[in-house]
Structures are given as C-alpha cells and as structure tokens.
Amino acid sequence: MGIELERTVDSIQVGTRHRTDLGDIDALAASIREHGLLQPITVTIDGVLVCGRRRLAAIRQLGWRTVSVWVRSGISDRLGHLLAEQDENLHRKPLTQLEAAALYRELKQLMAEDAERRQVASRFSADHQPSTDGGGNFPPPSGPVGKAREQAAAMIPGGTSYKTMEKIGHVQHVADDPDAPEALRELATTELARIEAGGPVDPAYQRIRAAAAEVEQARQAELHALAEEAVARVTGPGRGTKRKTPATETVRAPGRWPVAAFVQTWTSLAGWWTHYAPDELAAELTDDQARVFLTVVDGTVAFADRLRPLLTIDPAEVGEAGDDAAGEEPAQHGAAEEGAVPPRHLRAL
Structure with a gap:
C-alpha cells in the first residue's frame, strides 16, 4: 500500500485543509537538524500531502531540497481532490453525511498508519522527535489511533464532529457485515x-x-x-x-x-409536529421530500388502523390526543412536553 522514496520538497502540494496553527516549528526544525527526519511525511502518488504538515514546514525552514516521503497508494480520487484543494470555495457541492463519513474513515486510517510509523521510529530516539508532529490545533497522537479521529474530522468539510462520524460508521459497518x-x-x-x-x-x-x-x-x-x-x-x-x-x-x-x-x-418522533410550521415546510421541501413524508404518513396510518384493534388501550384516548395535536402550532420552549402523548400510544395522523 506504500513505498518510501525521495522527492523534491517544492513538488509536495499542500491543500487548504492542512493550513492550520503549526505551533513551534523552530523547535522541531532544530531537532530535525540535529537528529534527522526520523519518520517520512506521507503523500499521495501525485505528491499531495496527507500527513506531516509540521515536518514539511520544518524541513522547508531548514532549506532542504529533497526529502524522504512515504507514498501511499490506494487513496480514493475523492479524498485526493479534497486534500489537494487550494481554496475552500473550490468545494462547491456539499458532501452528504455518508460521503463525509466515508472520507473521514479513509483519512482516519491514513493518519493512524502515519502515527503508528512515527511511534515505531521514535521508539529508538532519545527525544522522541516526531511525537510532537500534531501540534497547534491538532494535538499530538497518544497512540496508533491517538488523535487521528479529531484530525480527520477537522479536515472534512461541514464541521461534523468525529463522534457523529463514528456513529455513521457503526451503522455502515452493521449494514455491510455479512455475519x-x-x-x-x-x-x-x-x-x-x-x-x-x-x-x-x-x-x-x-x-x-x-x-x-x-x-x-x-x-x-x-x-x-x-x-x-x-x-x-x-x-x-x-x-x-x-x-x-x-x-x-x-x-x-x-x-x-x-x-x-x-x-x-x-419515542424519538414524539411531538415532532410541534417543532415545524406547515407553511414553511411547504415552501422549502422539494417534491421528492414531500412525497417521501406523505408516503410514510399514509403507510403509518394504514399500519395504525391494523394495530389499534389489537391494543388494550382506550381508543378514545388516542383519538383525543391526535385531535389536539393536529391543531397545535409549533411549540415554544417547553411546550412540546405539555402536548406530548406517552410514547407507547400511537398518534392519529
């Protein structure tokens, strides 16, 4: 999946998402001058920087013309383009949640691999030079995975937290699990x-x-x-x-x-209608989005008609709750709780 090569420093491309607070580059440059670069930076086949922004800044400060790099193959075109972007505005089409999560998982894996190689390289170094490579806004990794999650999430457009990315990844894993x-x-x-x-x-x-x-x-x-x-x-x-x-x-x-x-x-849908205004939804929903909603509602009503006779709860109680809910305006703070029906009751939609 990768090979170590020599590459000219000027040929390495640094995309917008790597431009962050780099911390104390002087100290890192001094360490590299004295001990050498213990762990190569990671680049794509096209020379786009993946990991090692601070190491690259330090060797540029030292005036190096060439540097040892770890060329990582198998990187998706989508991630390669994202890493190579020179302007935030070039990314015109927003990523969907699933696209962002897929890029996050790929980038997290690359960063974890880089962190693992740096740990191995620094294990035999007296001052553990590369262990501070995170720096600035990206704190140093504390292990093979370390801060890879935070770093990867920070580089994905949209500002979604790594916790949300991990949750999407879990659902995706279950969907793909053949067992x-x-x-x-x-x-x-x-x-x-x-x-x-x-x-x-x-x-x-x-x-x-x-x-x-x-x-x-x-x-x-x-x-x-x-x-x-x-x-x-x-x-x-x-x-x-x-x-x-x-x-x-x-x-x-x-x-x-x-x-x-x-x-x-x-349970998660209890009182949802108190948080929306029909006129606003009618103006903003696309035809496809509206059709999905109405199809789900029609199917829900049909299912409720089949379930209601099998339940032991009072049908009148459910009907009254549904009538009250149908006439409610979007709730102000705290109003949703007052109009909510216990989750175990199906609502008349």
Whole structure:
C-alpha cells in the first residue's frame, strides 16, 4: 500500500485543509537538524500531502531540497481532490453525511498508519522527535489511533464532529457485515438512507444499537439452551428434557425489524409536529421530500388502523390526543412536553 522514496520538497502540494496553527516549528526544525527526519511525511502518488504538515514546514525552514516521503497508494480520487484543494470555495457541492463519513474513515486510517510509523521510529530516539508532529490545533497522537479521529474530522468539510462520524460508521459497518442477521442489516441500510436524506444521526445509531442488543440477547439465550440440552444428555439416560425455545427468542418473517427498533423510532418522533410550521415546510421541501413524508404518513396510518384493534388501550384516548395535536402550532420552549402523548400510544395522523 506504500513505498518510501525521495522527492523534491517544492513538488509536495499542500491543500487548504492542512493550513492550520503549526505551533513551534523552530523547535522541531532544530531537532530535525540535529537528529534527522526520523519518520517520512506521507503523500499521495501525485505528491499531495496527507500527513506531516509540521515536518514539511520544518524541513522547508531548514532549506532542504529533497526529502524522504512515504507514498501511499490506494487513496480514493475523492479524498485526493479534497486534500489537494487550494481554496475552500473550490468545494462547491456539499458532501452528504455518508460521503463525509466515508472520507473521514479513509483519512482516519491514513493518519493512524502515519502515527503508528512515527511511534515505531521514535521508539529508538532519545527525544522522541516526531511525537510532537500534531501540534497547534491538532494535538499530538497518544497512540496508533491517538488523535487521528479529531484530525480527520477537522479536515472534512461541514464541521461534523468525529463522534457523529463514528456513529455513521457503526451503522455502515452493521449494514455491510455479512455475519449479521439479514433483518438487522436491512434495518441498518434503511437507517443509512434516512441519514442520507438529512435525518438525525444519533436516533438512527441508537436504534441500531438496540436492535443489535436484542439480537445478541436472543443468541445468548439460544447458546444457553443448547448448553443445558448438552448437559442433560450427558447426565444419564432418561434425564434429558426436550429443548424449549427460549422465551426471549423471537421468530420474525424476512425483513421484520425488532420491537426495540419500533419503540426507539416512535419515542424519538414524539411531538415532532410541534417543532415545524406547515407553511414553511411547504415552501422549502422539494417534491421528492414531500412525497417521501406523505408516503410514510399514509403507510403509518394504514399500519395504525391494523394495530389499534389489537391494543388494550382506550381508543378514545388516542383519538383525543391526535385531535389536539393536529391543531397545535409549533411549540415554544417547553411546550412540546405539555402536548406530548406517552410514547407507547400511537398518534392519529
């Protein structure tokens, strides 16, 4: 994935996203002058800087004409273009949440690799010269991953925190995991589509975590039942008992999602209509966005009509709550709580 070569210093391109507070370059330059450059900077095949902005600034200050670089192959064209940008305004089309998260994961991996190589190189150095390479706005890594997450997130347009990027990455991992149950992967794929359409990340992340926990609970119950059955078989003839399906194990039709995901979805939507004005939405939503909303509402109403007769709650209570909610204006601070119906009640939409 990479090779170490000599490259002229002037040929290394530094994009806008590397221009930050570089900290004390004089001290780093003095250390490099005395001990040499212990760890090469990382560049793309085209000579675009990936990692090592402070090291590059220091050797330029020293007047070096050439420098040893680590040429990293396999970098996506999208990330290569992002790193090479010389002007923030060149990035005209905003990244979607999923595009930003994909670039974040790629950049984080590259920075973690660079940090790992610097750790190995500095292990045999008395003053651990390269360990201060983060500097300035990018603090030094404390390990192979170290501050790679913060650094990678800071270089991705949009200002999204690394925590949000990590949550999207978790949902993406579940969707791509061939060992995960099909229903869980389908749920994760649906959540990614919601995020891509502008939906909030944390509720989607929490729903996936809850669904995964339910799957793991069922798996553990199954393993426990198998263990009990094995013990019963070896304790002697006639002592075994017929294996029973664990109470926590649920059998779902293909594509069915766990109840925990349903609860999380509707809990996160409680009182949502108190925070929007219909006239504003009508003016700003695209036709496709409006169709998605109305399709979801129609499907929800149809499902509610099937579910309502099966519930033990008072239908009149649900109907009154829905009538009240339909006439509410967008809530001021604190108003949402007053008009909210307990999450276990479906609303009349």
